[in-house]
Amino acid sequence: MNGILFGLLSAFSFGTADFFAGRASKKTGVFSTLFYMQFVGFIFLTSALTWYGQWHNLNSFSHVAAASLWMALDLIGILFLYQGLVSGKSSVVAPIASSFSVFTVILAFVFGEQLSAAKLAAIILTLVGVVLTTWVLSERGKSGSGQKLVSGAIWAMFAALFLGTAFFGLRYPQAELGGLVTVWIGRLQATILLPVVYACFKKRIVFPDKKNAGLIIIVGILDAWALICYNFGLGLDDTSIVITATSLFAVVTLLWGVFIGGEKPSWNQWVGISCTFVGISMIYLL
Template sequence: MLFGLCAALGWGLTDFLAGPTARRAGVGSTMFFTSLAGVAAVAIWISGGTDQTVPRLLHAHASGSFAWVLIAGLLSAAASLFLTSGLAIGKSAIVAPIAMSYGAVTTVLSLLTGEAFRPTSLTGLLLCVAGAPLTALDRHDLMRHGVWSAGVLFAMAAAFCYGAGFWMQGRFSVPQVGIAGALLVNYVCGVLVSMIALIRERTGSLAAFRSPRLLIQAAASVAALACLAAGIGMGNAAVVTVLSSLSGGITALLGRVFRNEKLSWIQATGIVGVTIGAAVLSL
């Protein structure tokens, strides 16, 4: 439980800091530095493990199944890009919970491909589907030249890509290359996608990498990954996964406390619904 809560806190802090960091340093620079830190963290994890990650990656490449692993990684990288873009122009208290409702997409894809139906899946799905639209019901935000609606769209795109990516990872990547291998591919794809974003932005600079906020964000992301790995290593994957999915709620809470991101009671209800739904879907 402690590792799961720490993972949620780390990713919640990462998303909370991503918005102002992306506005100052650019979306591409923010994602590049965080993804690069993730690659380093997973590389250290692999070097000290005994799960044969590198041989499994090579075997997947030789057998022709690596294409599915790569597609899953690219979907996760695209989701990170959408999420960072949404956090840069919208309220973190709303964008993050919507993005974390990816479990609804994963559940729908799982049901469509014949996986066993669970009552908790329907409950979590309904909470996410009902809660996500409520978070955008604020006429003041919707009137700001479409900026807020764009943030919501980015969050929804991130949820879809995360959901599809995680579904593919559970079905193809993890069985083929293991958890560490799937994470490594995800972060490498994140680096590549962020480099494309950097070229398009033409605003990134080496000075951005010296930003204390960016360093803290990367450290929080790596710490969350370490907690996730430690929790899974203790044989408590289900508990760790459920608790780590509460990161969207933590981001919302941080935004409300430290940035005074005012929310209507309808929006707050939507955020609570999405957060609880994400946790239920992880059960």
């Protein structure tokens, strides 16, 4: 299995996790949902590491520290994203934050990755499609206040920067520790740090009811699995190709909303979906 297929598996898992996380957070709250999904991921990965006997991969302090750094940037990016969704409009925050893959591709080129002109064009087409898919055109007279739009946009830009940098840097610890251990380190520190961060900003963790608890378990496992697939993909292909495939998670979330949530995408979203599928097909075939 090549890197692009692992990227697509990652996109499917991320997109599905985001869809169910959105449902769970309506009652549990976005910040509580984030904590529980990280905790579930930690339990899941602890079991996986024990099953596969990979604890010996934690024998290098420098590599563990590198994994901790990049996963911390990922967590900060998610916190910025959630704060943007709370303080701004999702129609503004989502497309800006989903452009994090552009930062990853730029960093990959800066640090020496080379692609053919055809694959570069396919990557650009795919990323444009992702932005179009997540951009919800506002109806006339229904746009939010300027202050709210600016607030959400700023948080989303920080989210894109941190997430894009994290997804670029994960290649380095993954090569030494493996995908399971790298993600486990991130889930461990998130489980420890999030309650501290929430206490500092006076965010309260709410216990989910039985229905939402089931959704959060699904979200936690899928989110961890998505990062594992992404890391496995990095071991098989260029970062710019794997992250482009992974960025299709936004399309997956939208399609779940169409088929299960009864949502009706706007014309630009259908154009975006078409662009992403054409672009990813070009990357795979070229």
